[in-house]
Amino acid sequence: MKFTSTLQFNCVPDWAEHYISYSNLKKLIYQIEKGLISVPIVPEDIEAVEVSPLLDSKSRTNSIFIPALDKELAKISIFYISKEKELFDEVTSLVHDYAVFENLNDSLSVHSNSLVTGLSYQSSESAFSQGRSSHPIRRSRSASDAATSHVSSDDDENYNYSTVNLLEGRLPYMWGPPSIEERRIHLKKRTVELFVWLSELKSYSSLNKTGFSKILKKYDKVTSSNLKDSYLSNVVNDAYPFKASTIKKLEDHILKVQEIYSYLCTNADMDIAIRELKTHLREFIVWERNTIWRDIISLERKSHAVGVKAPVAVEQLVETPANIQTPFGMVIVPKTFWRSFLLLLVCIAAFLFFLNANFFKKEEQNNCFALLILASLLWSLEVIPLFVTSLLVPLMVVCLRVLRSDDSPHKRLDAHETTKLIFSTMFSPVIMLLLGGFAIAGALSKYHIAKMMATIVLSKAGTKPSFVLLSNMFVATFASMWISNVAAPVLCLSLIQPILRSLPPDSSFGRCLILGIALASNIGGMASPISSPQNIVAIQNMDPSPTWAQWFFIAIPLCIIVDVLIWLLLLWNYQPHSDSLTIHPIRSTRDPWTGTQIFVIVVTIITILLWCTEKQLESFFGDMGVIAVIPLVLFFGTGILTKEDFNNFLWTVIILAMGGIALGSAVHDSGLLHVIAKTFQSMTSDLDVWQVFVVFAFLVLVVATFISHTVGALIILPIVAEIGDKLGGSHRNLLVMGSALMCSVAMGLPISGFPNMNAIMMEDEMGLRYLNIMDFVKSGIPGSVLGMLAIVTIGYGLMLLIGF
Structure with a gap:
């Protein structure tokens, strides 16, 4: 599959405009290829950006293509940083809410404190490593644990109320606090959603990096250049979304979410938790790709017409076409052709009948009535496409001379006058x-x-x-x-x-x-x-x-x-x-x-x-x-x-x-x-x-x-x-x-x-x-x-x- 299609069907639909503009870069490469023969011209849609330090060769083609790459890289980096902050803040909030949930559940096991201290991504990552060295999300009674459980028995009611706000979007409940099970279900939903979006962000980084590699390979092939290795190693790999430390930090946060899910749903069994989370991710991706790309793009494009045909039965789709022997050879004709052909003959016969029946005193009225019958039958039966029938109307109006003069109602307009009037009427x-x-x-x-x-x-x-x-x-x-x-x-x-x-x-x-x-x-x-x-x-x-x-x-x-x-x-x-x-x-x-x-x-x-x-x-x-x-x-x-x-x-x-x-x-x-x-x-x-x-x-x-x-x-x-x-x-x-x-x-x-x-x-x-x-x-x-x-x-x- 071409990378253009791969990008289209694997990107997150809501983020589509923030991915690498692979198709536009390909068009630019082909424009540069033509420019190698004449004077290269910068396309109008490429904005001026700072020149990359790689332009030591002063290549005219690189001076066009590298700024376009730099622009795409800057766009991707800005979006990644904003999404990373948003999602990491959500992880920090989830970690804190889970620690509070543990206290409410009266299960004072020692795994929440390590989570609170070790999973705050601004804190030392070594603390998190120590916290999971013996067992994931295990904690001891420490200062952080005391901070989450310092509320005295006299303040239990206020503590529960603030916890409810924390776990349920920080909105107060009108009908009392939810049960422990309801809180657990709410945390599970948040955990699944965070895992999905963190995984999507990881895919976003990987897909864009592949895009840069593919487009640079194409550029080198078309222009006989050697830009790919230097640009990938010196520019792309140094960009924030593609740094090893960035990917490591993202994977650590994914692991945190997996650990929380394991303690919420699988009795701390990480293997089962990861399998279940991947199942949720797979279902989400199927929904996003199938419903968004297939339904909104494909079906909408195919179905944008007034005269959409009724659903066709499977048996009709696999009909065997009819073979007709002619002096010029065998002609394959679909069986539906005969139905359409017979209906067309009926429409024409009805038109000729009313055209010669003289139901009205004036010829132009009789001709117009025949035209009305013909158009109505063709539109209703859809023998030919609806818009084709519409195109037939002005032709028949002129040829049948059905219009009369406004100044003299008894005077029929000739073909030239009818043409001007009918076409001026159509574009209203x-x-x-x-x-x-x-x-x-x-x-x-x-x-x-x-x-x-x-x-x-x-x-x-x-x-x-x-x-x-x-x-x-x-x-x-x-x-x-x-x-x-x-x-x-x-x-x-x-x-x-x-x-x-x-x-x-x-x-x-x-x-x-x-x-x-x-x-x-x-x-x-x-x-x-x-x-x-x-x-x-x-x-x-x-x-x-x-x-x-x-x-x-x-x-x-x-x-x-x-x-x-x-x-x-x-x-x-x-x-x-x-x-x-x-x-x-x-x-x-x-x-x-x-x-x-x-x-x-x-x-x-x-x-x-x-x-x-x-x-x-x-x-x-x-x-x-x-x-x-x-x-x-x-x-x-x-x-x-x-x-x-x-x-x-x-x-x-x-x-x-x-x-x-x-x-x-x-x-x-x-x-x-x-x-x-x-x-x-x-x-x-x-x-x-x-x-x-x-x-x-x-x-x-x-x-x-x-x-x-x-x-x-x-x-x-x-x-x-x-x-x-x-x-x-x-x-x-x-x-x-x-x-x-x-x-x-x-x-x-x-x-x-x-x-x-x-x-x-x-x-x-x-x-x-x-x-x-x-x-x-x-x-x-x-x-x-x-x-x-x-x-x-x-x-x-x-x-x-x-x-x-």
Whole structure:
């Protein structure tokens, strides 16, 4: 395996940016190789640093490469020193707490004093060596022992209280001191966690040293130099993280933790203690690598599309392709090709039928209706990729000449005029809003801001199943507001892996928790204008466009209410409180906030505030789409996001939205939308606004359950908007926003949105899926109905309250 991959899959994900920038150094080597022919140029991204004393050869190539190495070495050293201090302080605290625990346990064996004196890393290391020469962590009654046990019997109550604070994060207990066993379990957890992170720090040093050796070897090979030996021996080996004394000190602290664990858990048997600690370390590494790198990076990259296919059965994956003999040889055709081909023929046949049926008086309306049928079938059946259908829309609009002139409604525009109009319509301010949302989501994900916020909240959830479930659901909903309800469930499902691994195989809580995150992520799709594409489609069809404050006023209370209703439904269906569960708490990140993260948060908050007050600033900004330029300029202009991040935007979603806007414009400008709206109006003439709202809410719920939420919005929302205009009092925005919210709560089946698809693919260590179809039938369908009831009652009232 190449070292680039080794580094990627063996580094600590939370520390990824603090490792050696191996890929960048490789790029620099290749630039230097090209520069050997011409004049070498220092790359712009390499900052000026002090010249290494090794530059006695005055090599032009070394003068470029060595400063880059020095910069990486300084970065690694600064991070290692800060982490070492943090972890060593934790070890010192643990040692002291363990000594106090020994006194509370009334086991006045002689091993704690040596620990307190010998394990304080600022003290003489020889004291520690003497303390473990006869037996690890053995102590005698000495001054330090007297210091920890000098409290008289009159002061026992105060002593116990201060000890409780010490062992439990130094926070006072409201309900009295914990038992000895509870203190022991708490110390064990701290010991395991410290062992894991000390081992990770040791791996950090080893991996970076290997990185310097590998990159220097490559540099020497490419440039025919002899830099490796001198730089490793004179510079790298003298750097603090790689000194022998540093590694020895780290190993001593690891040994201290192992000894404490042995006396807490294995009756001082060091061999068993080390085996158990290594097991904990192995489980932790598997979780970190699998859930963080595989789920967040791989799955998120593969699944960033609106029209994600439903899970494929194993039998379908191993189908034998069909062989067709032709005059030109044997052609291998997958069996699924015939299904797609037949569906495509059905779509084309339906298009040709409606194109020649003359259901409407005007030719442009009849042509537009045929185009609407074709696009709807292609989007619904996904015969071809969704964005390809969107690209087909402007082509068909021009060729079929479906647009009419605004000045003269009876005049059809020619192909040239239609082309200019349809392409000017496709790139609207709403598309710019979508790009701004992608920039914010990209920055929040790239710099782990979303993950840090999520772990901080989830670490406070405790171990009660109902609270853990509710906390995870709220985190999934909140994350969906900003990083989309495609990436949010991937992030949240990766964070609960320690909980899932600690559950018994037959526990219902695992299914309940996975399903809760999936349904909450769907609900989060309606929380903000940028949380899902159907909201962008809704804003395009609303007149006037709603402000962010108006959207939040309606959507956030609905999200909270529907989350709570589904939480109660899941508790009723799965009854996790009836199981005797031991829930592994989620560990909160301890990394401090960096300047870059703070800058991203500040820019995000300012952008959202400007979006919320856009109506008041309309004379200056003009539209929300212009405000969306701010995060794009600041993030890409400062280098926080790069061109690779720009290329990774969900361009398929953007093209899909642009195609939907083009189709909506064609249906409107051809006059077809007016005719359809009049037909629906006559069918619902006896109904009031609320009844019409309920009818369309139910229609959207059914349609969006079986097809993509965005596709359902693209097909239905333009019709809903026109009908809203025809109702008395112009309730266009009420019907459009209500229908868009209904798209998000359509979550009754595994194929109803990406969160459900991702959830049903979750497997345990044995390769068995946690969820099946019946889980969605008994929770997803009732959850959708509860969401609909909340929208047509509370949501309806909130929309009327703000004048929709």
